[in-house]
Amino acid sequence: MTDARAxxxxxxRASYGRLxxxxxxxxxxxxxxxxxxxxxxxxxxxxWPKTGVPASPEAWLLTAARRKxxxxxxRQNTRTLSTPALTLAxxxxxxxxxxxxxxxxxxxxxxxxxxxxxxxxxxxxxxMLQTVLGLxxxxxxxxxxxxxxxxxARLVRAKRKIKVAAIPFxxxxxxxxxxxxxAVLEAIYAAFGAGWDYEAGAEADQHDLTGEALYLASLxxxxxxDEAEGWGLFSLMLHAQARKDARRDNGxxxxxxxxxxxxxxxxMIAHGEAALARAWRFNQPGPYQIEAAIQSAHAAxxxxxxxxxxxxxxxxxxxxxxxxxxxxxxxxxxxxxxxARAKEALHLLDTLExxxxxxxxxxxxxxxHILERLGRIEDAHSAYERAIGLAQDAAARQFLMQKxxxxxx
Amino acid sequence: MKYLFLLYDDENAWDTMxxxxxxxxxxxxxxxxxxxxxxxxxxxxxxxxxxxEGKRVRADGVQDGPFADGKEQLGGFYLVEVKHLDEAxxxxxxxxxxxxxxxxxxxxxxxGD
Numbered sequence: 001m002t003d004a005r006a007x008x009x010x011x012x013r014a015s016y017g018r019l020x021x022x023x024x025x026x027x028x029x030x031x032x033x034x035x036x037x038x039x040x041x042x043x044x045x046x047x048w049p050k051t052g053v054p055a056s057p058e059a060w061l062l063t064a065a066r067r068k069x070x071x072x073x074x075r076q077n078t079r080t081l082s083t084p085a086l087t088l089a090x091x092x093x094x095x096x097x098x099x100x101x102x103x104x105x106x107x108x109x110x111x112x113x114x115x116x117x118x119x120x121x122x123x124x125x126x127x128m129l130q131t132v133l134g135l136x137x138x139x140x141x142x143x144x145x146x147x148x149x150x151x152x153a154r155l156v157r158a159k160r161k162i163k164v165a166a167i168p169f170x171x172x173x174x175x176x177x178x179x180x181x182x183a184v185l186e187a188i189y190a191a192f193g194a195g196w197d198y199e200a201g202a203e204a205d206q207h208d209l210t211g212e213a214l215y216l217a218s219l220x221x222x223x224x225x226d227e228a229e230g231w232g233l234f235s236l237m238l239h240a241q242a243r244k245d246a247r248r249d250n251g252x253x254x255x256x257x258x259x260x261x262x263x264x265x266x267x268m269i270a271h272g273e274a275a276l277a278r279a280w281r282f283n284q285p286g287p288y289q290i291e292a293a294i295q296s297a298h299a300a301x302x303x304x305x306x307x308x309x310x311x312x313x314x315x316x317x318x319x320x321x322x323x324x325x326x327x328x329x330x331x332x333x334x335x336x337x338x339x340a341r342a343k344e345a346l347h348l349l350d351t352l353e354x355x356x357x358x359x360x361x362x363x364x365x366x367x368x369h370i371l372e373r374l375g376r377i378e379d380a381h382s383a384y385e386r387a388i389g390l391a392q393d394a395a396a397r398q399f400l401m402q403k404x405x406x407x408x409x
Numbered sequence: 410m411k412y413l414f415l416l417y418d419d420e421n422a423w424d425t426m427x428x429x430x431x432x433x434x435x436x437x438x439x440x441x442x443x444x445x446x447x448x449x450x451x452x453x454x455x456x457x458x459x460x461x462e463g464k465r466v467r468a469d470g471v472q473d474g475p476f477a478d479g480k481e482q483l484g485g486f487y488l489v490e491v492k493h494l495d496e497a498x499x500x501x502x503x504x505x506x507x508x509x510x511x512x513x514x515x516x517x518x519x520x521g522d
Contacts, residue, residue: 389444
């Protein structure tokens, strides 16, 4: 994508998100607001890259959507009739575009409503991607391995729930903010994780939502600049994204220890370090900051030839204390093995509940690696088998098969 | 819920493939089948020979394979039993055929239900 095109698309998405936040928080009807703005947004995506971004993007979108917004109430036979509340909100939005200030940004309300406890956790990320960024359901579906029709239906249901249950559109403060922020962070991180396995695939662009997720994380730090975990999440994502080009070589999977660091994006790493430094200043450690610190240590190890194995073990220990997820525990085991503490690592894996790791590919890959280090070649062989059978990504599968062959059984 | 995974890939690629590559793919399928079994979702599954060995039968006669149906042909199947469609899609995505060709996921029609 050319820069002009990328800027035009990003501006269109940002303006769309701001308008949708404005209209739906006043009309309390996300679906109707989307319906009203949808055609205008598609027209903007089509024409702005050619004609350039208009001086007031929101005013342009409102003008293009005018008939649907203002006259909607009169068109009795339309599928979703614009409500009086929506019409009124549109008129207010028009006045806001005339003021010589930037259009008000209420996207924080959208982020919070998408991750509201009343909304099913599995649909929070898709809902966020659709409402805040205007991504279409088919693209979201492909990243989440759901059929496009099923994804559309789930999104429609979630929006209906917001309307029927009258979930309030507000950005929480104080105690509420602390209670509800983790769900927002989790939903943003899930967008980043979706498609991670497919980055080298033929349909990589379809699956890869990392750019969109980075935008959401950056937006969150802009809208909530005093939240340490927001900066932690942003830092974690920047570090991971900075290594993107080094993770594959001609389609083959390359483990972190073998990355060609010349292919790392140093500017993005510096950006990630700055975000982490900003997070630490609040002195409120949390899981995302710790995970970012782990990635930061990995980067330092390779770039400055430092031994960070002990440091990473300590960080993981802290992580599993505050957030004992399966992923964190498997990461902890990997860190212990890297620090020549493979026996402890295996013991840790053995304590994890079998039902939760049965189909978790990373568990079997790490377990195989640890067993190999302990010289338990036959057990390592069957653990590699298990990891191979659960792999979705062809490059990861091939890498594991080479490791298994390397056992020489 | 029972689902049939229909595995489609370029069957002609197998003819010209180097042994090492073929063994690698066999290995991947074995590991995948074991993973299905370990999870208790596997009911059955078999690979099929090249479509040149297939026959199409209609009331008015028999046609010899191969069949000119496009680049990817049916080359195998799995029958699985999982809780819901999302789980079926997750398993289908792990199938080596999802990287080599494509996997069609079809719910089994329970006439009795």
